[in-house]
Structures are given as C-alpha cells and as structure tokens.
Amino acid sequence: xxxxxxxxxxxxxxxxxxxxxxxxxxxxxxxxxxxxxxxxxxxxxxxxxxxxxxxxxxxxxxxxxxxxxxxxxxxxxxxxxxxxxxxxxxxxxxxxxxxxxxxxxxxxxxxxxxxxxxxxxxxxxxxxxxxxxxxxxxxxxxxxxxxxxxxxxxxxxxxxxxxxxxxxxxxxxxxxxxxxxxxxxxxxxxxxxxxxxxxxxxxxxxxxxxxxxxxxxxxxxxxxxxxxxxxxxxxxxxxxxxxxxxxxxxxxxxxxxxxxxxxxxxxxxxxxxxxxxxxxxxxxxxxxxxxxxxxxxxxxxxxxxxxxxxxxxxxxxxxxxxxxxxxxxxxxxxxxxxxxxxxxxxxxxxxxxxxxxxxxxxxxxxxxxxxxxxxxxxxxxxxxxxxxxxxxxxxxxxxxxxxxxxxxxxxxxxxxxxxxxxxxxxxxxxxxxxxxxxxxxxxxxxxxxxxxxxxxxxxxxxxxxxxxxxxxxxxxxxxxxxxxxxxxxxxxxxxxxxxxxx
Amino acid sequence: xxxxxxxxxxxxxxxxxxxxxxxxxxxxxxxxxxxxxxxxxxxxxxxxxxxxxxxxxxxxxxxxxxxxxxxxxxxxxxxxxxxxxxxxxxxxxxxxxxxxxxxxxxxxxxxxxxxxxxxxxxxxxxxxxxxxxxxxxxxxxxxxxxxxxxxxxxxxxxxxxxxxxxxxxxxxxxxxxxxxxxxxxxxxxxxxxxxxxxxxxxxxxxxxxxxxxxxxxxxxxxxxxxxxxxxxxxxxxxxxxxxxxxxxxxxxxxxxxxxxxxxxxxxxxxxxxxxxxxxxxxxxxxxxxxxxxxxxxxxxxxxxxxxxxxxxxxxxxxxxxxxxxxxxxx
Numbered sequence: 001x002x003x004x005x006x007x008x009x010x011x012x013x014x015x016x017x018x019x020x021x022x023x024x025x026x027x028x029x030x031x032x033x034x035x036x037x038x039x040x041x042x043x044x045x046x047x048x049x050x051x052x053x054x055x056x057x058x059x060x061x062x063x064x065x066x067x068x069x070x071x072x073x074x075x076x077x078x079x080x081x082x083x084x085x086x087x088x089x090x091x092x093x094x095x096x097x098x099x100x101x102x103x104x105x106x107x108x109x110x111x112x113x114x115x116x117x118x119x120x121x122x123x124x125x126x127x128x129x130x131x132x133x134x135x136x137x138x139x140x141x142x143x144x145x146x147x148x149x150x151x152x153x154x155x156x157x158x159x160x161x162x163x164x165x166x167x168x169x170x171x172x173x174x175x176x177x178x179x180x181x182x183x184x185x186x187x188x189x190x191x192x193x194x195x196x197x198x199x200x201x202x203x204x205x206x207x208x209x210x211x212x213x214x215x216x217x218x219x220x221x222x223x224x225x226x227x228x229x230x231x232x233x234x235x236x237x238x239x240x241x242x243x244x245x246x247x248x249x250x251x252x253x254x255x256x257x258x259x260x261x262x263x264x265x266x267x268x269x270x271x272x273x274x275x276x277x278x279x280x281x282x283x284x285x286x287x288x289x290x291x292x293x294x295x296x297x298x299x300x301x302x303x304x305x306x307x308x309x310x311x312x313x314x315x316x317x318x319x320x321x322x323x324x325x326x327x328x329x330x331x332x333x334x335x336x337x338x339x340x341x342x343x344x345x346x347x348x349x350x351x352x353x354x355x356x357x358x359x360x361x362x363x364x365x366x367x368x369x370x371x372x373x374x375x376x377x378x379x380x381x382x383x384x385x386x387x388x389x390x391x392x393x394x395x396x397x398x399x400x401x402x403x404x405x406x407x408x409x410x411x412x413x414x415x416x417x418x419x420x421x422x423x424x425x426x427x428x429x430x431x432x433x434x435x436x437x438x439x440x441x442x443x444x445x446x447x448x449x450x451x452x453x454x455x456x457x458x459x460x461x462x463x464x465x466x467x468x469x470x471x472x473x474x475x476x477x478x479x480x481x482x483x484x485x486x487x488x489x490x491x492x493x494x495x496x497x498x499x500x501x502x
Numbered sequence: 503x504x505x506x507x508x509x510x511x512x513x514x515x516x517x518x519x520x521x522x523x524x525x526x527x528x529x530x531x532x533x534x535x536x537x538x539x540x541x542x543x544x545x546x547x548x549x550x551x552x553x554x555x556x557x558x559x560x561x562x563x564x565x566x567x568x569x570x571x572x573x574x575x576x577x578x579x580x581x582x583x584x585x586x587x588x589x590x591x592x593x594x595x596x597x598x599x600x601x602x603x604x605x606x607x608x609x610x611x612x613x614x615x616x617x618x619x620x621x622x623x624x625x626x627x628x629x630x631x632x633x634x635x636x637x638x639x640x641x642x643x644x645x646x647x648x649x650x651x652x653x654x655x656x657x658x659x660x661x662x663x664x665x666x667x668x669x670x671x672x673x674x675x676x677x678x679x680x681x682x683x684x685x686x687x688x689x690x691x692x693x694x695x696x697x698x699x700x701x702x703x704x705x706x707x708x709x710x711x712x713x714x715x716x717x718x719x720x721x722x723x724x725x726x727x728x729x730x731x732x733x734x735x736x737x738x739x740x741x742x743x744x745x746x747x748x749x750x751x752x753x754x755x756x757x758x759x760x761x762x763x764x765x766x767x768x769x770x771x772x773x774x775x776x777x778x779x780x781x782x783x784x785x786x787x788x789x790x791x792x793x794x795x796x797x798x799x800x801x802x803x804x805x806x807x808x809x810x811x812x813x814x815x816x817x818x819x820x821x822x823x824x825x826x827x828x829x830x831x832x
Contacts, residue, residue: 078706093704095697097507097764098690106694107687107706115685141507157705 008033008196009165015062016053023049025220031196038207039200041217047200051167055080055087086158090170092150096143101125103142104157128156132186148179152186167198184210202293204233218242234496258282261451267312273298274476275312280451287466288455289491295475296455297339300424304336305329330363335413339424345409348398352408353379355397360415382411403434422453459488507765510758514773521780529787535663542669545779547731549672553679554723555750556771561716562696562763563619567626568724569746571601574634575728580642580738590648598725605721609714634740641739652733668730679768696763752800756807
C-alpha cells in the first residue's frame with residue numbers, strides 16, 4: 001500500500017565527510033505520509049549525522065533532498081523547520097525560564113496593534129495543547145512541568161511550525177513507562193493526520209510498538225530498510241550489529257581462574273541498573289554485552305562508586321565493603337577507565353606524564369607528592385610497556401591520537417597496581433592497530449592474575465578475551481554465557497530475545 | 503504554586519513597603535511627598551542605568567562600562583557647551599549616538615568574537631574613563647541657560663515635594679522598558695537569550711541582532727543617565743560615578759532578576775533602586791550613622807536576595823507536576 005503512495009520526503013545518496021573520514025556514504029531515506037519510521041543503528045552508525053545533514057545543521061557533501069516532490073536545500077534547522085521538517089531532541093530544547101505559551105510561540109507570537117497579544121497567545125496555546133491531550137496552564141513556567149510534558153510541548157511547537165515531517169531524536173530516553181505512553185499517543189495522533197515521523201531510539205521494544213518501517217544504519221551506510229511487521233527483533237539486532245557469522249577465534253583459554261576477589265549481591269541503583277549478583281575471580285575477564293542503554297556503563301559506574309548503589313552488598317576478598325565513591329574504590333585497589341575518555345578520562349591540557357600519575361598521586365594524597373625520579377620511572381615504564389607513541393611525556397595529552405590517549409589512561413590505572421580493573425569501551429574510536437594492542441594487553445593482564453570487567457559494544461572483541469560474558473538488556477542482567485557458549489551468535493541471540501533461562 | 507520570578511518581584515516590593523513603614527514609624531516626617539520626590543530625583547541617573555543593566559543581565563550578560571560612560575557623557579557635554587556654541591539638545595543627540603554606538607560595538611565584539619561580556623565591558627569601562635580624562639581632568643561647570651530652564655521644570659506637589667523632570671524621565675524609561683520587554687518579540691528574545699543562547703538559536707531567535715541591540719540599549723541608557731547626571735550636578739567631571747555599574751547591578755539583583763539571566767522584571771529593578779535610595783534617606787534622617795552603612799545594608803540585602811533566588815529556583819523544580827496528573831484522558 002505504501003509503495004503506491006507518494007513519499008513526503010525522499011533523501012537520496014546523502015554523503016557527509018568529516019576531515020576526510022566518511023561519516024555518511026550514499027544514504028537513502030524515504031518517508032511516506034502517515035508512517036512512523038524508525039532510524040536505527042549503534043552509536044556512531046551515523047543517525048545523528050544523517051538527521052543533521054537533512055535539517056541543515058551540517059552542510060552535506062552530496063545527495064539530494066526532496067520534500068513533497070520539490071528539491072530543498074536547507075541551510076539551518078530554522079530554515080528546514082520553515083520548509084516543513086521539525087526536530088525534537090532528547091534533551092528538550094526549550095526554554096525552562098519562560099512560560100509554556102512563550103515556548104510555543106517564540107518568534108511567531110500573535111500581535112495586536114504592533115504589540116504582543118498575550119491573551120490570544122495563551123488561549124491558542126491552551127487549544128493547541130488540548131489537541132495533544134494536555135490540559136495544562138500555559139501561563140506557567142515550562143520548568144514547572146515534567147520532562148514528558150515539556151517533550152510534548154516541544155513536539156507541539158515543531159508541528160505547528162513545520163507540519164510535514166517530524167524527527168524525534170531519542171524522545172523517550174529519560175521518560176518512565178507512563179510518560180512514554182503519553183508521547184506515543186501524541187505521535188499516533190500526528191501520523192493519523194498524515195504527518196511522517198522519524199523515530200530514533202535505542203529501545204527496540206518501543207520501535208516495534210510504535211513504528212511501521214525501519215531504516216538501519218551501520219558505519220555510515222544503510223544496511224537495510226524493513227517493514228517491521230515482517231521481521232523479528234533478532235533480525236534487526238543482527239542488521240544493527242552486522243555480526244559476522246563466521247565464528248571468531250576464542251583466545252581466552254579455559255584457564256582456571258583463582259579465588260573470588262569481588263562479590264556483589266543484589267547490587268543495584270534504582271533507575272540506573274536493576275539489582276544484580278556478580279562474582280569476580282582473579283585472572284578472569286568478565287565481559288559486559290548489550291546494546292547501548294542496556295546498562296553496561298551503568299554497571300561499571302555502580303561498581304566503581306561513581307554513582308553509589310542504593311541496594312545490595314559487596315564483599316572484597318571476604319570482607320564487606322562499601323563502594324560509595326571512586327575514592328573508596330581506589331583505596332580498595334579498583335580502577336575504572338571510563339567510556340568517554342574526552343570528558344571523563346583525560347585532562348587534555350595536562351602533560352602525558354601528569355595524566356599517567358594522576359590516580360597514583362590521588363591515592364597517595366596531595367600532602368605526599370611523588371618523587372620526581374619515581375614519577376619518571378613509572379611513566380617511562382608504562383610508556384614502554386604499552387608502547388605509547390609520543391614525542392615527549394611533557395606534551396599535552398590532547399595532542400595524542402585516540403589510541404595513545406586510551407593507552408595512557410590504561411597506564412594511569414595500571415600505575416596504581418589495581419587488583420580489579422574495570423574498562424568501559426576500551427576500544428571505542430581508536431584505530432585498528434591500537435585496537436589489537438589493547439586486546440593483547442587485556443589478555444596479558446588477565447594472565448598476570450588481574451580481575452577485569454570489560455564493557456564493550458563489539459561482540460567479536462568480547463568473544464576474544466572474555467572468560468564469561470554477562471548479557472544486559474533494559475538495564476538488567478539477562479544471561480551469563482560461559483566457555484563454549486561464548487560466541488557472537490549466542491550473544492546476539494541473548495540480546496535480542498532477552499532469554500533468561502540458563 | 504506561584505511562578506518564582508513573580509514571587510521574587512513581590513518579595514522585593516514587600517521589602518520596600520515594609521522598610522518604608524519601619525522608617526516612617528521612626529521618623530514620621532519621612533512620610534512626605536518631599537522625601538518621595540527627592541528619592542526619584544537623587545536616584546534618576548542610577549535608575550536609568552539600572553534599566554539598561556536589566557536588559558543586559560536578563561540576556562545573561564553584564565555591562566561594567568556604564569559608570570565610565572556616565573562620567574564620559576558629563577565631561578563630553580560640559581566641554582562641548584563650554585567650547586562651542588552648540589545647543590545642548592543637539593549635544594544630547596550627538597552624545598546618545600556616541601554611547602549607543604559604543605554599546606553596539608561592545609555587543610558586536612561579544613557576539614562575533616565570542617568574548618565574555620565581563621572582559622569586553624571591562625575594557626569598555628577603562629576606555630570610556632580614559633576618554634573622559636583626555637577631554638578634561640578638571641570638573642567643568644555647565645552654565646548654559648538651557649540647563650537652568652530644565653532645572654526649573656518642577657511640579658510642586660502638596661506637602662512641599664518637588665518632582666523634577668529627571669525623575670520623570672526615569673519613570674518614563676521604566677514604563678517603556680516594561681512594554682518593550684513584555685509586549686514585543688524583541689523583549690521575549692531577550693529572555694530567551696538569557697535562558698539559553700544555544701536553545702534560543704535553535705528556536706530561531708536572531709542572536710546577533712538581539713545581543714547587539716541589548717548592549718546598544720545599555721549604552722544609550724547610560725548616555726541618557728549621563729545627561730541626567732549632568733543636569734543633576736550642573737557639571738562634568740571625569741572622576742564622577744566610579745562604581746555606579748556595581749550599584750546598578752545590585753539594584754537589578756535586589757529587584758529579583760537572576761544574575762545568570764532569563765528571569766526577572768524591570769519593575770523589580772525600580773523597587774531595587776527605591777530600596778537603595780531609601781536606605782540612604784534613612785541614614786540622612788538618622789544623622790548619626792556613617793554613610794558607609796548604606797554599603798553594608800546593601801551587601802546584606804544582596805546576599806539575602808541571592809539566597810532567596812536559590813531557594814525559589816529549587817522550589818519550582820521540586821514542585822514539578824507529573825505527566826499523569828495533567829494529561830487528560832483521550
């Protein structure tokens with residue numbers, strides 16, 4: 001049926017390059033009136049880049065966009081909005097300091113005798129929001145309403161100003177179930193009026209609940225366009241991850257791990273990660289697998305005390321401990337390499353040397369500075385051991401490549417000689433060579449008897465080095481794979497089906 | 503729950519009324535039109551400066567140059583009226599053009615070079631003060647007959663109050679500012695900019711034009727304050743009005759405007775000015791207190807109002823309505 005309809009938006013062969021790297025490679029996207037179209041892909045697949053290229057936030061390097069049969073070439077989101085394409089972002093892009101009406105009408109307020117007509121504005125705001133199932137007082141500040149209501153107000157503004165295509169970029173990420181229902185009913189209402197909605201999310205259940213079709217991106221290319229009625233969640237996950245069917249060589253030998261060093265029971269934090277049990281033994285690597293937002297990073301953060309758990313208990317070598325802050329974790333010989341090294345890891349303007357000794361110095365306390373000779377010795381040792389390529393340890397760390405930054409961060413934690421090391425996405429955004437080196441390093445550390453927890457979105461990588469793999473889904477541990485069970489196939493299946501039985 | 507910015511305004515107004523009643527109960531003669539008239543006349547130039555400062559602070563900026571601009575304006579007028587035969591009205595227009603352009607230039611630098619307003623206007627402050635020195639280091643008296651004419655425009659109220667023109671100019675400026683801020687698209691854009699410049703841009707607010715206009719208004723009103731100050735003192739002196747920018751900022755904050763921008767009312771600034779004037783009047787009436795007590799009380803008030811804003815901001819987000827309560831069953 002859809003094929004007989006005329007598409008409302010047709011983007012063809014969209015290209016986008018960043019400093020020579022291809023971010024989008026001839027991407028096509030076709031939207032029909034009245035459909036909810038999911039745009040899917042792992043982080044870095046190019047979803048945001050595509051949206052920004054379509055709405056003019058980025059200047060695209062190739063391709064054409066047709067809206068209602070006419071070629072368009074928007075230069076800014078404001079311009080594309082005027083043409084008919086509205087966008088609503090995950091963090092509500094409205095002004096909390098102004099009233100609901102102000103937010104709806106900013107820039108196109110009703111006027112009377114060359115002055116703003118507030119009464120008319122409030123009246124129309126109330127009317128518009130009634131159409132979205134909201135009966136709220138539009139004279140109140142936006143900040144006095146919940147995020148879900150703000151999200152609906154943002155949608156209302158985008159629809160009023162554009163009216164043909166609405167792009168929702170992770171609109172439900174910070175909403176609870178009831179609030180998601182509110183947003184969904186608003187979206188369904190809009191498509192019944194003939195609008196096309198692009199829905200970007202990491203929650204596959206929501207995709208199947210709301211959307212009609214899906215375009216899946218991977219590494220800047222479209223890898224499939226599917227009618228969701230015809231496919232299963234597993235099919236979509238396979239498309240997104242693009243896992244290769246050939247079995248990856250498992251390197252983790254069936255070596256017998258040592259004694260349990262860290263043991264957590266019913267450990268969790270409301271709203272972040274469901275309570276889980278985890279035993280970690282010396283000389284083993286526990287891999288954390290799952291889609292983005294499944295709770296991988298959250299698990300790492302809760303264990304290290306970045307956010308302190310509100311339930312459960314932890315034991316370190318048989319002694320009960322409280323992991324309430326990164327500082328206590330550090331004192332108990334834990335280390336964490338965070339996911340986003342630019343914001344959470346490196347201190348860009350400090351030298352490589354200072355970055356490497358940061359944690360060691362932090363554990364010593366600032367009243368007992370490390371000796372210069374000792375510092376140099378440590379830095380030289382790790383620069384050599386990890387093969388960090390740099391001109392001098394005195395250079396600012398931000399000048400290093402991603403892979404070398406990551407190695408320097410690893411060095412920071414290794415210098416504290418931790419018993420337990422938590423790595424969150426240790427190979428994100430680094431080149432292939434450094435990638436292999438980091439995997440080798442994980443292997444070496446395990447053989448030396450260290451206990452590691454590694455969260456990664458790359459299945460092959462997890463298969464390669466994990467002794468056990470814990471699969472997460474919707475912020476809950478759903479499955480633990482051991483030994484022979486650890487294959488990309490099984491991991492993908494566990495993620496998509498959420499099978500709980502062992 | 504009441505909207506927090508409005509609540510802050512009411513608290514400022516209540517503070518003023520209470521302070522006035524307390525003063526009047528100690529010194530009943532303060533309840534006279536004379537005191538009210540003097541309150542307006544003495545604070546006219548500060549009041550005008552604070553109007554411009556309200557625009558700037560609402561947009562999330564700051565303007566440190568205004569005190570120097572007032573001093574420059576005074577010297578500029580005094581020197582022109584001494585050395586040329588130009589009519590003061592022509593000189594006024596010329597001056598307003600200079601200070602408005604000066605404000606617009608600072609706004610352009612802030613926007614296009616993405617410089618912090620604090621630094622840009624700090625440079626402007628030194629520049630203007632320096633220019634005032636270049637024109638004259640001495641206090642230059644203004645003896646033009648037109649100044650006498652303006653100073654003679656007085657409305658004598660019953661009770662001996664003398665309401666002068668400059669007080670009227672200030673009140674007019676507040677009324678116009680209120681209309682601009684609340685009844686024009688530009689005014690709403692000022693609030694939008696103060697809420698979040700990035701979001702405002704995404705919502706289609708013309709950031710460049712708005713920023714430049716805001717600082718132009720600040721400069722223009724500082725120039726107008728300079729004219730009023732020269733009428734008030736009948737002289738131009740390059741060392742005058744040092745630190746007035748800080749008094750203006752204090753009045754804006756006491757008036758309930760958030761220093762980080764996006765929330766507040768120009769009416770609040772008016773009461774902020776009145777509160778500060780009232781403290782001074784009280785000290786004059788008392789006669790034994792050192793005038794430095796003004797500063798101490800203003801310091802205390804500022805602190806109290808900052809705490810108050812924190813509390814109000816916290817209360818608004820705490821009282822957030824859940825979605826389920828306001829959604830109609832559809």
